[in-house]
Amino acid sequence: MTSLTDSTPSQIDAAVRAAAAAAEAYGTSAGAARAALLRALADALEAERAMLVPLADEETRLGPARLNGELDRTTFQLRGFADQVASGAPFAVADDPAVAGAPPAGRPHLTRVRVAVGPVAMFAASNFPFAFSVLGGDTAAALAAGCPVVVKAHPGHPKLSRAVAALASRVVQQQKLPAGVFGCVEGASVEVGVSLVRHPLIAAVAFTGSVKGGVALWKEANARARPIPFYGELGSTNPVVALPSALAANGAALATTLAGSITLGCGQFCTSPGVLIVRTGDAASDAFVQQLATALEAATPHAMLHAGIRAGFDAGAQRVQAQPGVTTLTAPAPSTDAPRARLYATDAATFIANHALQEEVFGPACLVVRVRSLDETLAVLAAVQGSLTVTLWGAEADTPDNRRLVRAAEQIAGRVLFAGVPTGVAVTAAQQHGGPWPSSTQAFTTSVGYAAIDRFLRPVALQDAPGWLVDARGVAA
């Protein structure tokens, strides 16, 4: 692996200054120009696929099938954001004509427009070297909004990051846009990220990564003389509630599906299911847990992204295993380059009382929490507090119990599934990727799907504005 050289303070400053210099022209550019940029970026990624995928595989060991699929997803979302921008929908204005007379009924003419917030610092993730890295979802959303982006490359895939950054800069130039529309800095040290977040010309931050790293940078954003929005997508345990009825009907197939979701990408997905809630003393539930343990024992995940993530997984698994009241359901197996999947079990009271069990273990591990009642299920979900997803199997019927369950899931999650598994996050207008803390630092926003653009468009009300201005802002596409 190539190690990163830290960008120097003057390189970081230059990248941010270039972004700030481009912000006005790009922020007021026609939607068509931004859509053309996003489409050209997608085209360039595809044109260089034969070079990029092997580079990504060399650095991440995720394999060509996954990486080709991920590149497809990346170009899909770049083009999807292009379509959004071209449609003008994200820039729709609210217009309230003047009403004559005294307030409160009388009022001036007000037009609520949306203004690009300015240069965005984007922290690339390790686990999606294309889709949440240099030209991933956050970059696409910020560029769609009209914001220049300064990417902080992830040290897990430095050569790929440099290749994609070079591609992006070339496309920006070909589109005759200011070079500062896209910039990239790199560094494995904390200082690079901190100086980027502290830079007075940065207007917002997008981050995907660990709770520890994300919280540290979120504190930096809040400690600025002028705090700025920090959109962090952090840890998530993604509970799956498997009701007896679903398991009685289809337990064996669901066990295979869930084992696949837990081990997908060696568990290095932000939506990897880390908590499984089943009913205690139910035959179908017991059989399901046994089938799941067997499937996990048989799974052979690929190696983790890098040694640091592997060490974190081993420590996290060790931590869970060491807690009182926790049993290990998977048989010990020799870990070689890749870790083996783990399944643990505990009861509701133990889970609720012990914060160490509620934290995400990033990797292929899942904790079964056995509950005796709906009330215990609700209490376990409440203890989770914040998660990207909650999955409910067997809650399709309109019953009072299911309504309570749905309500509890909605209270703690950004996405509630009634079928399938939480891994795999569709890029659509209705997607919501971000739930209450710690899964997101801004649970009212999403980092996947087209509403992600909203994070970079600040509302401004124009009062009694001249017609040319209303026209200019209202037809941004």
Place this chain on the structure above:
Amino acid sequence: MTSLTDSTPSQIDAAVRAAAAAAEAYGTSAGAARAALLRALADALEAERAMLVPLADEETRLGPARLNGELDRTTFQLRGFADQVASGAPFAVADDPAVAGAPPAGRPHLTRVRVAVGPVAMFAASNFPFAFSVLGGDTAAALAAGCPVVVKAHPGHPKLSRAVAALASRVVQQQKLPAGVFGCVEGASVEVGVSLVRHPLIAAVAFTGSVKGGVALWKEANARARPIPFYGELGSTNPVVALPSALAANGAALATTLAGSITLGCGQFCTSPGVLIVRTGDAASDAFVQQLATALEAATPHAMLHAGIRAGFDAGAQRVQAQPGVTTLTAPAPSTDAPRARLYATDAATFIANHALQEEVFGPACLVVRVRSLDETLAVLAAVQGSLTVTLWGAEADTPDNRRLVRAAEQIAGRVLFAGVPTGVAVTAAQQHGGPWPSSTQAFTTSVGYAAIDRFLRPVALQDAPGWLVDARGVAA
């Protein structure tokens, strides 16, 4: 004045627990039920006007004309929020049907709904004893969203707060809603507010007040084990850019209008104009400043809300006056019960270099900043950083200079005016009351107008949800 007794920790806990107990039923109630509550609250305020307005006047000294108008505004916005809820608009869902096939194009069925966030702690403001107090805009928005509210009454008007809180509790009971839908605590000490923000069952905070108090509580919200959204509307200097053309055409009338805005409510409006940017060496601008000084000298503001605000104004005015490079344009006059309005002047370089000049002085004071060029105007606006409003007089024509000016104003403000004065904030769908820090802690949200509801509705994506659930969430009205 009646002094407040601090609510005890157990009273605060009981109020929050009652709100949390009501959250599920109220959060999933029909829009019609919430609309009925909001309308009944408006009706009750009007029915008790003859008792409430004198009580408010006794405690705030704002006078019956202003207070009757403010009560009208309060009932107007309660009914406006009721209309919004009844229309269903704030609960509109985004629905993406399933698409067959492999990802990224293939996708499950996703429905993005909006879920009431839970109990809201609402900190009443001193300067609007009706419209931003117990049943003010924040309370109306939270109730409209489906969130129970625990109000922290402002110690500046304790008797009025108790009377309005009693009225609200009575109406909640008459509407056959759980008592916890509305609660009120009181206290002049910091501890009451802090324990409310720290309470684990509080889901979001709305605050209108000073930078100092707001920042302290914002830090508390961020220091929780699970940080929550803190919607703070803090200080703002509301720059007015008066271009020579506007002053040449209409300077005398504008001076009278601006003096009225600066002294309105004795300057105790969050949108009170505190910075005036004029061109140096321009005859119309010089005449305008002189007319403004004369009008301010002639003004006789009423007394300020309480001794603490008065002391803060005197200290702030003293601070500005004492800075090097600042001259005082208003003649000294004896302050009695009420302060006299002040007008100061400085140049662009002095303003930009001295942070003490950029801070809000809450009260009837304005600082004239004389600029030599458009570039200096833009630099002064950039130094302001964040403001609820920027007013531009004389920027109606579509010229490159005016486009730059508008862009600079949009970058730092939540509302940009092209006529009139910033005091008076219309309650409409297109309103935006909240700009970059420090004017708001969440510049992407508004605390006035119907979009204020969005602060309390968290998006949740339902994946492959059963039909009954999509129906239930999609027709919340």
